[in-house]
Structure formats: structure tokens, C-alpha cells
Amino acid sequence: MPSSNYFYSCLRLCFQLPNWVKWGIVLFICSIYSILFYNLFVSPTGFRWRAIYGDPDYPAGYTIHGIDVSRYQGSINWNRLRNAMIERSPIRFIIIKSTEGGNHIDTNFRENFSNAKEAGFIRGAYHFWSNNSTARRQAYYFLAMVHLEPGDLPPVLDIENKPQNISTEEFQQNILTWLHIVEDKYHVKPIIYT
Incomplete structure (x- = not known):
């Protein structure tokens, strides 16, 4: 020993x-x-930590900046945000998480959506794609929960990952189904956020 x-x-x-x-x-x-x-x-x-530390590499030459918010940001001080700057440019728009999948609404969506307008921001709403619901169910749920008004940004679809059990072509078709349903309602092409 x-x-x-x-x-x-x-x-x-x-x-x-x-x-x-x-x-x-x-x-x-x-x-x-x-x-x-x-x-x-x-x-x-590191991309997951940008919400805490900020993203230092904004595209050069762009003076219109915006952020996205969801329940993960908690209670937002809209008066303070009204004066926030990114690269010496004011924040002009807010994209707010509204729905996810076929039956989940962000708990802060309605409050954030209303407060963004009251604070003078151009606002938009995004749907977080889920691989656990059909495209039709997700699109109709989004349309039932989100009521965009004139002056709001086009609807947004946030796509983070493709399911492993379907082909790329089938996945693209599912995404197109969501986009077409929402476009038919709002008569504007949705934004893909990915």
C-alpha cells in the first residue's frame, strides 16, 4: 500500500x-x-446564449432592427424597450411567439402582442413548428389564436428541425401546407424563420 x-x-x-x-x-x-x-x-x-449576452455581429448597413420575444423573457419592461438600441439603431419591430404545435399558446402572447402595439412597435406573431401535429391542425390553430391587424408584420413560421421519420420532400410539403393555409387567410406570404 x-x-x-x-x-x-x-x-x-x-x-x-x-x-x-x-x-x-x-x-x-x-x-x-x-x-x-x-x-x-x-x-x-452559443447561439442559445445570445438572448443573455446579445449578438455582436449584426449585418452592416442595416438600420432596422427587431427582436423576438416569448414567455421565456418573462415580464417585459416595454417603456425601457421603447428606448433600447442595437448598434446605435432603435428597435423597430417585435416578433412574438404565439402558438406551438396544434394546441399550445404561449402564456404571454396576448399580453406581449397588445403591449408591443401600445409601445409603438411594429409587431408580428410567429408559430413554432412541432413535428407532433399535422400541418393543417397547426395552421388552423394559429389562425384561431392570432388575429393580425393592418400594419402588423406578415405571419411567421419558426422551423427548428425536421423529423427523422419522413423524407425531406414530405416535410417540405407539410411546411407548404401550413404556408398556403395561412396565406389564404391573410393574403400575404408568411415569413419563414429558421
């Missing part, structure tokens, strides 16, 4: 170190942990 004795000797030596050295070791270990955590978990999915 020489390795066990070696371990206990090292442990005894650590307890005899001055406090400033112990704190230095703890800070070093925390720094290494933070670097590893960032590189392994945060950096590969």
Missing part, C-alpha cells in the same frame, strides 16, 4: 499549507473548471 501512504502524505501536506496558498489552489481549480465548462457546454451552443 505505498500508493495509499503517498496519498495521505500529500493530503497532510495540503493541510499544512498557508491559507493564501489554499485559496490560490481553489481559484486555480475553479478557473480550469470554468474554462472547460465554457468550451464543452456553452461555446458549442
Whole structure:
């Protein structure tokens, strides 16, 4: 058991170190942990953290900026948002999550939709595509829950992933079905947000 004795000797030596050295070791270990955590978990999915830290790479030459909001932003301070700037340009439009799938409405949609208009923003509503409902059911649910008015942005379809169990062509046809149903109602081509 020489390795066990070696371990206990090292442990005894650590307890005899001055406090400033112990704190230095703890800070070093925390720094290494933070670097590893960032590189392994945060950096590969960095786009998910943009809502917290902002996206520093906006297209050059564009002065019209907007944001999307949903229940994940919680209660929004619309007066403060009215004066918010992105790259020295004011926020002009808000796209608000309305529905998801064939039976889910964002809990903050109605409040956000109303408040965005009162705050003077151009507003829009987006439907989050779900692979668990048919295209028709999702389109008609969106139309039942969202009542766009003149001056609002065209309806938006947010598509994040394709189901593995159908072909690309079938998936495209499903998306087109949603787009055609919604276009027939509003007489404007929907925006695809992906």
C-alpha cells in the first residue's frame, strides 16, 4: 500500500499549507473548471446564449432592427424597450411567439402582442413548428389564436428541425401546407424563420 501512504502524505501536506496558498489552489481549480465548462457546454451552443449576452455581429448597413420575444423573457419592461438600441439603431419591430404545435399558446402572447402595439412597435406573431401535429391542425390553430391587424408584420413560421421519420420532400410539403393555409387567410406570404 505505498500508493495509499503517498496519498495521505500529500493530503497532510495540503493541510499544512498557508491559507493564501489554499485559496490560490481553489481559484486555480475553479478557473480550469470554468474554462472547460465554457468550451464543452456553452461555446458549442452559443447561439442559445445570445438572448443573455446579445449578438455582436449584426449585418452592416442595416438600420432596422427587431427582436423576438416569448414567455421565456418573462415580464417585459416595454417603456425601457421603447428606448433600447442595437448598434446605435432603435428597435423597430417585435416578433412574438404565439402558438406551438396544434394546441399550445404561449402564456404571454396576448399580453406581449397588445403591449408591443401600445409601445409603438411594429409587431408580428410567429408559430413554432412541432413535428407532433399535422400541418393543417397547426395552421388552423394559429389562425384561431392570432388575429393580425393592418400594419402588423406578415405571419411567421419558426422551423427548428425536421423529423427523422419522413423524407425531406414530405416535410417540405407539410411546411407548404401550413404556408398556403395561412396565406389564404391573410393574403400575404408568411415569413419563414429558421
